[in-house]
Every structure is written in C-alpha cells, then in structure tokens.
Amino acid sequence: MLPAIEISEVYKTYGKLPVLLDVNLEIRQGEFFALLGPNGAGKTTLISIIAGLTLATSGSIRVMGYDVVTQYQNARRNLGIVPQELVFDPFFTVREILQIQSGYYGIKQNSDWIDEILERLDLAQKADDNMRSLSGGMKRRVLVAQALVHKPPVIILDEPTAGVDVELRQTLWEFIKQLNCDGHTVVLTTHYLEEAETLCSRVAMLKQGQIIALDTTKNLINKISHGYAVQLRLQPDVLPSELKLLQITHGNGIVELHLESYQQLEVVLASLRTAGIQVQELRLQQPDLEDVFVSMMKNNATEVQ
Amino acid sequence: MTAFLTLFHKELLRFWKVSFQTVLAPMVSTLLYLLIFLQVLDAQREVYPGIPYTIFLIPGLVMMAVIQNAFANSSSSMIQSKISGNIVFILLSPLTYQQIFFAYVLASIARGLLVGLGVYIVTLIFFEIPLHLPLWALLFVMLGSAILGALGLIAGIWADKFDQLAAFQNFIILPLSFLSGVFYTIHALPAGWQYLSHLNPFFYMIDGFRYGFFGVSDISPYVSLLIVAICLFAISVYAIRLLKTGYKLRH
Numbered sequence: 427m428l429p430a431i432e433i434s435e436v437y438k439t440y441g442k443l444p445v446l447l448d449v450n451l452e453i454r455q456g457e458f459f460a461l462l463g464p465n466g467a468g469k470t471t472l473i474s475i476i477a478g479l480t481l482a483t484s485g486s487i488r489v490m491g492y493d494v495v496t497q498y499q500n501a502r503r504n505l506g507i508v509p510q511e512l513v514f515d516p517f518f519t520v521r522e523i524l525q526i527q528s529g530y531y532g533i534k535q536n537s538d539w540i541d542e543i544l545e546r547l548d549l550a551q552k553a554d555d556n557m558r559s560l561s562g563g564m565k566r567r568v569l570v571a572q573a574l575v576h577k578p579p580v581i582i583l584d585e586p587t588a589g590v591d592v593e594l595r596q597t598l599w600e601f602i603k604q605l606n607c608d609g610h611t612v613v614l615t616t617h618y619l620e621e622a623e624t625l626c627s628r629v630a631m632l633k634q635g636q637i638i639a640l641d642t643t644k645n646l647i648n649k650i651s652h653g654y655a656v657q658l659r660l661q662p663d664v665l666p667s668e669l670k671l672l673q674i675t676h677g678n679g680i681v682e683l684h685l686e687s688y689q690q691l692e693v694v695l696a697s698l699r700t701a702g703i704q705v706q707e708l709r710l711q712q713p714d715l716e717d718v719f720v721s722m723m724k725n726n727a728t729e730v731q
Numbered sequence: 732m733t734a735f736l737t738l739f740h741k742e743l744l745r746f747w748k749v750s751f752q753t754v755l756a757p758m759v760s761t762l763l764y765l766l767i768f769l770q771v772l773d774a775q776r777e778v779y780p781g782i783p784y785t786i787f788l789i790p791g792l793v794m795m796a797v798i799q800n801a802f803a804n805s806s807s808s809m810i811q812s813k814i815s816g817n818i819v820f821i822l823l824s825p826l827t828y829q830q831i832f833f834a835y836v837l838a839s840i841a842r843g844l845l846v847g848l849g850v851y852i853v854t855l856i857f858f859e860i861p862l863h864l865p866l867w868a869l870l871f872v873m874l875g876s877a878i879l880g881a882l883g884l885i886a887g888i889w890a891d892k893f894d895q896l897a898a899f900q901n902f903i904i905l906p907l908s909f910l911s912g913v914f915y916t917i918h919a920l921p922a923g924w925q926y927l928s929h930l931n932p933f934f935y936m937i938d939g940f941r942y943g944f945f946g947v948s949d950i951s952p953y954v955s956l957l958i959v960a961i962c963l964f965a966i967s968v969y970a971i972r973l974l975k976t977g978y979k980l981r982h
Contacts, residue, residue, distance in 0.1 A: 440982075477823055480982045499825040507823050513816035517745050529737025530824035572820065 428491045430455045430580045430611035431476060436485030438471055438635075445471045446635045449485070453613060453628075455579070458606050460622035460643075461615045462715075463632035464723060469615045470510055472632070473584050477507045489580055503531060506578035508570050510585045510615075514557040520544070520568055521553045524575055531576035543571045546601045548594075563594050570598060574605075581605065583614040587621065599625060623647075623715040631722050639722050646718045653686040656694070659707035666701040669694060735830040738821065742838030746804055753804070753842060758849040761796040765789065765854065768914065778916055779947045786861070789854050790868070790944045791913035793847045794875060794937045798908050801843030801876035802883040802900065805835045809887025810896050813980070822981065828974040832884065832967065839880025840873060847872060861944060867952060868943025874959045875936035879904070881966045888973050888980060907933045917949050932962045 431453040438446040446468045453459050461469050474480035476487050478494050478501070487494045492501040515523060521540065528536035544550045547567045552560060557568065570586060583602070587595045603625065606612045616622055622629060623643055631639040639646060655674065658681045665673060665681055672683040672694070685691055691710075698705060746753040769785055778787040812818035821831060854860065862868065882904070890896040911933035917925050928934050939955035942948035948955070974980070 474982070478981065479819060479822055481977065499827065502823060502825040505823075509816075509819055509823075511816050513819060515812075515817045515820070516815070517748055518741075522744075526737055526741050527820060527824075529740075530734050530821070530826055532733045532825070534733055 427455055429453060429488070430457065430490060431613065432488040432491075433472070433476075434486050436472070436475060436487060437483045438468070438475065438480070439483050444635055446475075446482075449632075449635070449637060451630060451637060451640070453611060455490075455611050456606070456609055457611055457613075457628055458603075458626045459611070459613045460626035460629045461613060461632065462619065462622060462629060462719060463615075467632040468635040469632055470584055473507070473582055473613075473615065476582065477505065478502060503576065504579050506573035506576065506581045508573045508581075508583040508586050510588070512562060512565050512569070514560075514565050514568065516556070516558045519554050519556050520549060520560070520571075523557060523568060524571055527572045528575045533576060536575060539577065540571075540575065543574055546597075546604075547571055548597055563590055566590055567594065567598070570601075578610070580611045581613070583612070585615055585617065587616060587618060595621075619716045619719055620714065629715070631719065633723060639718070643715060647713055647715060649718070653684055654688075654713075655682055655711040656685055656691065657682050657707075657709040657711070658705055660698070661704040661706050664703065666697050666703070668697055734824065734826050735834055738826060738830065738834035739837055742804075742808060742834055743841055745808055746838070746842050753800070754845055754849065757796055757800050757803075757846050758853070761792050761846075761850045762853055765792055779945055782861075782945055782947075786858060787916070787941075787945075788914065789851070789858065789860055790941045791937055793850050793854075794872065794940045795908050795913045796850050797843035797847035797872055797876050798879045798933065798936070799904065800846045801839040801879035802886070802904050804839040804842040805880045805883035806887040806890075806896055806900070807883075808835065808838075809884055810890055810893065813887070813891075814893070818980065828971055831974055832881070832971050835884050836877055836880035836967075836970075839883055840876040843876030843879065844872060847876075861946075863946035864943045866943070868940055870956070871936055871940040871943060871959065874956075874963055875933075875940065878932070878936070878959065878963045878966055881963070881970045884970050885966070885973060888970075888978060891979070907931055911937050912949065913937055932958065935959050935962075 429452045431451070433449055433451040436446055436449040437444070449472060461472070463469050471480060475482045476489065476494060478498050481495070489501040490504040492504065494501040518526065524540045524543070525536065528540065544553050547570060549564065549567050549571060552564055557565065560568065566586065570583070573581060581602070586598060599621070602612055614622070614626070626643055629639070629641065629643050629646055630637050641649070659679055660681060663679050665676065669683065672685065674682040674684050676682070683694060685694070695705070765788065768788060772784060776784050778784055812821070886896055886899040890899060910928065911931050912928060917928045917934065920928065935955035935958045938948045938950060939952050939959060942952040942955070
C-alpha cells in the first residue's frame with residue numbers, strides 16, 4: 427500500500443546551520459505515529475516541509491504519493507495540519523472560519539461535517555462567537571477543527587495539547603482516536619510522552635536533525651529496559667541477606683529492589699515470607715517511553731532500524 | 732474555482748465588516764480635500780475649455796481615493812495575516828499562487844471602486860459632472876485599482892513590520908499619487924516637471940480616467956492605456972513570482 431508520508435533524504439539548513447540531516451522516514455497509512463525530540467530537534471521544521479510552509483534544501487517528501495512541491499495541490503488536499511502556534515483570524519466567527527477553510531479545499535456545502543466537528547470538539551456553543559473572544563483552549567480546538575474540515579486522510583498535529591487543560595486533552599484524543607480508527611493516518615509531536623505511549627503504535631525520535639530511533643513503542647521500551655524496579659515497605663524494615671544483592675536503595679522505610687523479570691518477584695516474596703517479614707506496601711515500576719527518551723537523548727550512539 | 736471564490740469572498744468580508752473604517756472614512760477624507768481645495772483655489776478657472784477647476788478636480792480625487800484604498804486593502808490584509816500568523820491557513824491550502832493573487836487583487840479593486848463610487852455619487856449631488864465615455868473611465872479605474880492592489884500585495888509580502896509598510900505607502904504611493912496630476916493638469920507645469928510627470932505611471936491612470944469624463948486629456952488615452960496595461964502586467968508577473976517562490980512567506 428502507498429505510504430501516507432514518504433520522506434526521502436531530506437536535508438534542511440538555515441544559512442550554515444543544519445536543522446535536518448538526511449531524514450528518511452516512511453509513515454504507513456492508518457498509523458498513529460509520534461515524532462518526538464527535544465526543543466530544536468527539527469520536528470516542527472520537518473512538519474513545515476511536509477506542509478509546504480518550508481522548502482527543503484534537498485530531498486523529497488510525498489504525501490499519499492503526491493510530491494509536496496511539484497504536486498502541492500494534491501498533497502495538501504490529503505493533509506490536515508494543526509500548527510503549533512495559536513493563530514487565528516480576528517475578523518470571523520468560528521463557523522465562518524470553518525466555512526472559509528472548507529472553501530479553500532473546494533468544498534461548497536460542508537455544514538453537516540462542520541456541525542459534527544463542532545460537536546465532537548465541544549465547540550458547538552461557541553460556533554457563532556468571534557475568534558477574538560475565545561480562550562486559548564477554545565482557539566486550540568478551532569485549530570484542530572480547521573485541520574479537519576476537508577476530512578484529510580493524513581492528519582498532523584504539532585504539539586496539539588501544549589497548554590491545554592485535561593478535559594480538552596481527553597476530548598481531543600477521543601476524537602483523534604476515532605478518526606484513526608476510521609482509517610486516518612495520524613502523526614503527532616508532543617512533549618507529553620505518556621500521550622505518545624498510550625496513543626501511538628510507532629515512534630521516531632529526532633535529535634539534532636537526525637532520526638536516532640524508529641520503532642514500535644513497545645520495542646523501544648523493551649530495548650532499553652533492563653528489568654523492573656520494585657519498591658517495598660516492610661515490617662520490620664529489614665531485608666533478608668539473600669535479597670541484599672538486588673537492593674538499589676534503602677531509606678525512609680522504603681526498600682527498592684531491581685528485578686530482571688516478574689518471576690523474580692515470587693522469589694523475593696517467598697524469602698520475605700520465610701523470614702517472617704510482612705509486606706505493607708508494594709509498587710512495581712515499569713520502564714516507559716520517557717525512560718527511552720531520556721536514555722536516547724543522553725546516548726549519542728545512533729541506532730536506526 | 733470554489734477555492735478562489737472563497738478567498739475572494741473572505742477578502743471582501745474582511746474590509747466590509749469594518750466598512751466604517753475602510754470605506755466611509757476614506758470617502759469623508761476625500762470629500763474634505765475637495766471642500767478645502769475649492770475654498771482655497773480659484774474654482775471657476777477653466778482647465779479645459781468649458782471645464783472649470785472644480786469639475787476637473789473631481790475625477791482626480793475619485794481616482795486618488797481608488798488608488799489609495801486599493802493599495803491599502805491588499806497590503807494591510809497581507810501584513811496582518813503575516814504578523815498574526817493566520818496566513819498559514821492560506822499557505823496550507825491547495826490554493827494556487829494565481830488564485831491567491833487574483834483573489835487579493837480583485838478584492839482591492841472592489842474596495843477601490845466602492846470608495847471611488849461613493850465619492851463620485853456624493854459629488855453628483857452638488858455638481859454636474861460630464862461623463863462622456865463611461866467605459867473608458869471604468870477601464871482606467873479597473874486597471875488603476877488592479878495595479879495598486881498588486882503593488883499592495885507586493886508591499887504586504889515584503890514588509891515585516893507595519894512601519895515598513897507605512898514607509899512604502901508614505902514615500903512611494905502617496906507622492907506618486909499626489910504628483911500624478913490629481914490636482915492639476917501637467918500642462919500647467921514647467922517643462923522639466925512635465926517630463927518627470929511622464930515617468931510617473933500614476934499619471935497615465937488619472938489622465939486616462941479623466942478622459943472618460945471629459946473626452947479630453949493631457950496625452951492620448953491609447954498611450955495611457957498601453958502604459959497602464961504594461962505596468963499592470965509587469966507588476967502582476969512580479970507579484971505572482973513572489974507568491975510562487977514563497978518570498979518571506981515560505982522559509
């Protein structure tokens with residue numbers, strides 16, 4: 427099947443400053459994909475090039491098979507972008523903005539879909555308010571709505587939840603998940619790694635303009651994880667000598683042990699029981715995407731699969 | 732076509748929603764010019780045979796209002812969109828460069844014509860103004876406002892800040908329109924100044940426009956038409972080129 431987005435050998439420099447270095451990436455149709463990286467890694471530049479807002483120094487990008495420069499009209503029809511900046515047109519109401527945006531994509535009558543988007547994004551009550559009068563969170567919702575008016579097969583959200591309250595985040599992700607289930611490809615950048623971890627099946631990590639990791643979220647976590655950490659509150663607060671080897675820390679009434687696998691937990695509990703030590707509290711910590719992210723950003727070794 | 736019509740409609744709405752400021756205010760200031768000039772100058776002096784200064788002045792002022800408002804429309808729309816960032820909605824859309832150009836320029840023509848027509852209608856209440864060749868007048872007012880709409884688009888794309896745009900307006904557009912023969916016939920000027928006036932493209936717009944009213948002009952209307960058409964073509968090609976290369980719009 428045709429890839430949703432195909433990025434080949436993209437370089438971008440501003441003057442002498444390299445921003446993207448030989449980026450190659452293929453995002454499949456129907457994927458929920460995360461583009462992660464620290465500030466200045468080149469995420470927004472890459473998205474801008476896909477969107478046609480920035481021109482690559484070299485290399486090419488295709489959206490649903492259409493080159494974003496030479497076939498820009500078709501490429502843009504297939505693409506919906508939620509920009510990072512909170513931009514709006516102060517002359518119009520929410521509904522007018524969405525009608526205008528539909529018109530740009532050649533859609534004359536779009537009221538049904540506009541009503542549905544307004545409803546799904548909890549904007550219906552604000553539909554006839556001027557953009558100027560909306561709060562930041564509401565403006566963000568309008569940006570999302572604008573990106574969706576033409577039902578694009580590929581949706582890119584550049585930090586859509588930055589500075590957004592919990593309620594909107596949930597509403598937004600529900601809607602985006604539904605769109606993904608309906609077959610839309612979704613690409614997102616975010617600094618909230620737990621969002622990427624719960625939502626995205628695949629992750630690319632960018633660092634200094636290069637992709638340093640590209641894999642499924644699960645594989646990435648497995649790759650860096652070396653077991654689990656378990657925190658225990660014991661009564662009495664002593665550790666049997668055979669478990670001392672596993673100890674990471676011990677203080678403030680909490681013992682932290684390192685486990686290679688879940689099976690090892692049984693061994694720990696058995697030896698505690700034998701020693702007559704009671705477990706009052708137990709917390710198991712699994713590695714998450716944040717650990718992968720931190721480890722990847724620290725580690726300079728480039729590893730791309 | 733829907734995409735183009737939408738952008739055109741949006742550009743019309745943009746100024747119409749604030750028409751007090753974009754249509755009524757310039758009409759009032761143009762009529763004030765007329766009032767002041769008629770008080771200060773010898774209103775009955777004939778400029779062309781049978782055409783007193785008052786009547787001579789009116790088409791010039793109408794054209795000046797058209798020129799300035801056509802320029803103001805596209806330039807302010809573009810710079811506002813750039814500075815507030817909402818230009819991305821146009822840049823992200825499948826609108827072609829030509830569609831963007833024509834939508835902005837046609838909206839500028841519309842605003843220029845609206846203000847000009849307003850001024851003209853008000854003056855008709857007080858004066859009897861001949862209109863010998865209405866199609867010529869219409870042709871020149873369309874071409875003139877199109878040129879200024881395209882220039883406004885270029886200025887709006889080029890300017891990064893509002894004061895740069897104001898400089899463009901105050902140091903280029905305003906002198907060119909004031910010195911184009913709005914208030915006088917260039918035959919009244921010394922030879923050197925007459926020659927300089929011929930280098931001013933705005934002169935041909937106003938002279939041609941006046942020809943539509945009086946059937947007489949400082950130079951042949953065909954020459955004016957040719958020069959104005961060439962100017963429009965060159966400026967349009969340049970503006971479309973800027974949109975296509977993404978100058979100051981796409982990085």
